[in-house]
Amino acid sequence: MTTTADLPATTTTSSRPRRAxxxxxxxxxxxxxxxxxxxxxxxxxxxxxxxxxxxxxxxATSSSDGQPIGEGIAALVAGNGLLxxxxxxxxxxxxxxxxxxxxxxxxxxxxxxxxxxxRGLLMAPVGRARLLAVKAFGVATVSxxxxxxxxxxxIITGTALLGxxxxxxxxxxxxxxxxxxxxxxxxxxxxxxxxxALAAIxxxxxxxxxxxxxxxxxxxxxxxxSGVLSVIPALDWLQPALITTSWESVADVIQDPxxxxxxxxxxxxAACYLVIGYSIALARTLTRDG
Amino acid sequence: xxxxxxxxxxxxxxxTAPPAARTRGLRKVxxxxxxxxxxDLEVPMGSVLGMLGPNGSGKTTTIRMLLGLVTPxxxxxxxxxxxxxxxxxxxxxxxxxLVEGPGFHxxxxxxxxxxxxxxxxxxxxxxxxxxxxxxxxxxVGLTKAANRRYRGYSxxxxxxxxxxxxxxxxRRFVVLDEPTNGLDPAGTREVRTVIADLHAAGTxxxxxxxxxxxxxxxxTHVAVLNQxxxxxxxxxxxxxxxxxxxxxxxxxxxxxxxxxxxERRIPARPVPDGxxxxxxxSTAPAVVEVLVRAxxxxxxxxxxxxxxxxxxxxxxxxxAVTELPDLDTLIPEEAR
Numbered sequence: 277m278t279t280t281a282d283l284p285a286t287t288t289t290s291s292r293p294r295r296a297x298x299x300x301x302x303x304x305x306x307x308x309x310x311x312x313x314x315x316x317x318x319x320x321x322x323x324x325x326x327x328x329x330x331x332x333x334x335x336a337t338s339s340s341d342g343q344p345i346g347e348g349i350a351a352l353v354a355g356n357g358l359l360x361x362x363x364x365x366x367x368x369x370x371x372x373x374x375x376x377x378x379x380x381x382x383x384x385x386x387x388x389x390x391x392x393x394x395r396g397l398l399m400a401p402v403g404r405a406r407l408l409a410v411k412a413f414g415v416a417t418v419s420x421x422x423x424x425x426x427x428x429x430x431i432i433t434g435t436a437l438l439g440x441x442x443x444x445x446x447x448x449x450x451x452x453x454x455x456x457x458x459x460x461x462x463x464x465x466x467x468x469x470x471x472x473a474l475a476a477i478x479x480x481x482x483x484x485x486x487x488x489x490x491x492x493x494x495x496x497x498x499x500x501x502s503g504v505l506s507v508i509p510a511l512d513w514l515q516p517a518l519i520t521t522s523w524e525s526v527a528d529v530i531q532d533p534x535x536x537x538x539x540x541x542x543x544x545x546a547a548c549y550l551v552i553g554y555s556i557a558l559a560r561t562l563t564r565d566g
Numbered sequence: 567x568x569x570x571x572x573x574x575x576x577x578x579x580x581x582t583a584p585p586a587a588r589t590r591g592l593r594k595v596x597x598x599x600x601x602x603x604x605x606d607l608e609v610p611m612g613s614v615l616g617m618l619g620p621n622g623s624g625k626t627t628t629i630r631m632l633l634g635l636v637t638p639x640x641x642x643x644x645x646x647x648x649x650x651x652x653x654x655x656x657x658x659x660x661x662x663x664l665v666e667g668p669g670f671h672x673x674x675x676x677x678x679x680x681x682x683x684x685x686x687x688x689x690x691x692x693x694x695x696x697x698x699x700x701x702x703x704x705x706v707g708l709t710k711a712a713n714r715r716y717r718g719y720s721x722x723x724x725x726x727x728x729x730x731x732x733x734x735x736x737r738r739f740v741v742l743d744e745p746t747n748g749l750d751p752a753g754t755r756e757v758r759t760v761i762a763d764l765h766a767a768g769t770x771x772x773x774x775x776x777x778x779x780x781x782x783x784x785x786t787h788v789a790v791l792n793q794x795x796x797x798x799x800x801x802x803x804x805x806x807x808x809x810x811x812x813x814x815x816x817x818x819x820x821x822x823x824x825x826x827x828x829e830r831r832i833p834a835r836p837v838p839d840g841x842x843x844x845x846x847x848s849t850a851p852a853v854v855e856v857l858v859r860a861x862x863x864x865x866x867x868x869x870x871x872x873x874x875x876x877x878x879x880x881x882x883x884x885x886a887v888t889e890l891p892d893l894d895t896l897i898p899e900e901a902r
Contacts (some may be wrong), residue, residue, distance in 0.1 A: 291669075294655070294656075294688040295655065295688050296686050296690070297692065300685050300692055301685060301686060304685035304686070306684050307682075308682055308760075311674060313673055368784070391669050391671060392668070392670075392671065394669075395666070396669055396670075396686075397663070398634075398682050399634060399635070399658055399663050399684060400686070400688070401634075401655060401658035402686045403654075498716065565634035565635065565637070
């Protein structure tokens with residue numbers, strides 16, 4: 277046994293912080309999140325959403341003899357299979373995907389704290405800033421997986437049930453199948469970034485509590501309150517600050533040509549929420565009692 | 567209590583080494599409640615220190631500050647020579663701990679839970695993780711249940727898994743907060759064996775407990791906390807010695823013996839099967855001489871160890887307790 281720790285720099289191992297490899301931590305985190313039953317159930321249900329919507333539209337179009345089945349993007353989807361994943365993602369962005377992001381963020385810090393497992397990681401030790409980075413990585417990756425999964429089941433269901441060899445845009449033009457896939461990819465990216473933004477806020481709340489439920493309630497409360505505020509005309513000046521403002525513009529990806537301004541604005545707004553959320557989460561994680 | 571600081575020859579080498587952990591003026595206030603106040607604790611390198619104290623005496627809070635989980639309101643903490651909590655990255659890899667009960671994910675098996683913590687251990691090479699986890703599981707006797715979900719574990723199995731996670735890597739310092747909570751007698755014995763093995767391997771161990779027998783059986787040093795303060799600390803033997811001033815005499819002739827002793831102004835009182843004699847004003851040979859001369863048949867004379875229970879009761883009672891051991895205290899159980 278060596279007792280040299282008191283003397284500065286006697287050995288290189290005692291004066292330099294030793295850390296577990298970051299990739300090993302990330303892999304371990306991801307494995308754990310993807311083993312959690314509610315993550316798997318949530319992913320499975322999200323993957324079913326485009327399938328259910330696709331089946332619904334297929335039934336509706338086959339029985340209504342070509343009459344319009346709705347308005348806006350939903351009406352376009354009939355016979356336009358590649359629009360199904362985009363439609364499903366835009367629908368899910370209103371509630372299901374924010375719920376997923378909030379749930380992941382809630383389990384990441386508050387859930388681990390309530391199980392006493394956060395303490396174990398801190399004592400390993402995983403540095404506090406590193407711990408937050410690992411947690412953020414887990415939330416971000418699984419959010420991306422959820423959105424991608426919806427896009428994939430949407431593409432498959434859309435092409436199989438609704439057909440179409442390209443994509444009919446809301447501007448009336450047609451895109452090739454490959455270009456259409458590009459639009460789906462762009463949607464995945466935009467939706468994921470918006471979920472990351474909400475998850476960042478949720479993670480900040482998660483750093484403050486041991487009760488995962490509080491995190492989910494606060495995050496969904498934020499979404500609902502933002503939605504309500506955005507429809508009050510007297511509060512128009514508030515629009516640029518609301519997280520839900522960007523969500524409405526995601527549907528613009530099916531315009532041709534693309535109008536980038538609202539999309540870029542949405543990403544910038546999400547970036548602001550990301551910075552704010554992670555700053556608060558970091559400040560709290562560094563001082564939190566374990 | 568002055569006699570505690572004396573070091574025996576065997577401990578002399580350990581005394582020169584820096585302590586495994588040291589706190590100075592440690593204080594923690596939670597929303598106006600003082601949990602720990604002015605704690606100067608020292609855990610000598612290589613010792614097994616038992617931390618005793620009633621519920622709410624600040625044991626766990628002190629441990630959490632030692633490990634850098636909680637930032638002290640005031641005071642300093644040094645762990646393996648590194649200031650905490652800033653030196654956590656330097657000190658904690660060599661420290662294994664079971665604090666506030668085991669914490670694991672219910673949906674993972676015991677083995678998977680350990681794999682996860684092993685992945686976070688800085689001192690474990692990636693290739694060594696599986697072996698280390700397997701050995702830790704075997705060491706705490708969980709091999710049969712290792713692949714079952716943690717959700718279905720009994721309290722004792724959970725506690726064993728917690729112990730296993732503290733022992734994933736060879737440590738220089740192991741902190742066990744109430745390690746035998748929920749364990750059956752066999753499990754308790756196994757924990758003692760683990761502690762003894764760690765001690766033999768030169769690892770410093772800090773055990774907090776409210777089970778006095780457990781501490782008495784396993785520890786070399788003791789620190790007693792009461793209401794957020796350290797009321798006594800030192801070597802177990804020295805602490806017990808300082809409070810021990812009784813002689814237990816087995817005799818059927820208690821009345822005769824009492825009379826003889828009282829004549830010589832030696833305080834004594836009858837107990838089942840004999841007499842309990844206060845040695846503060848006398849010595850054992852003198853007492854025996856008095857009794858024998860008075861014709862009292864003496865079957866057995868035994869210097870009574872004060873037992874940790876007495877000591878603990880004295881130290882943690884409120885006010886005016888630091889006097890000489892009074893003869894009204896309970897007789898400790900037979901010496902083990």
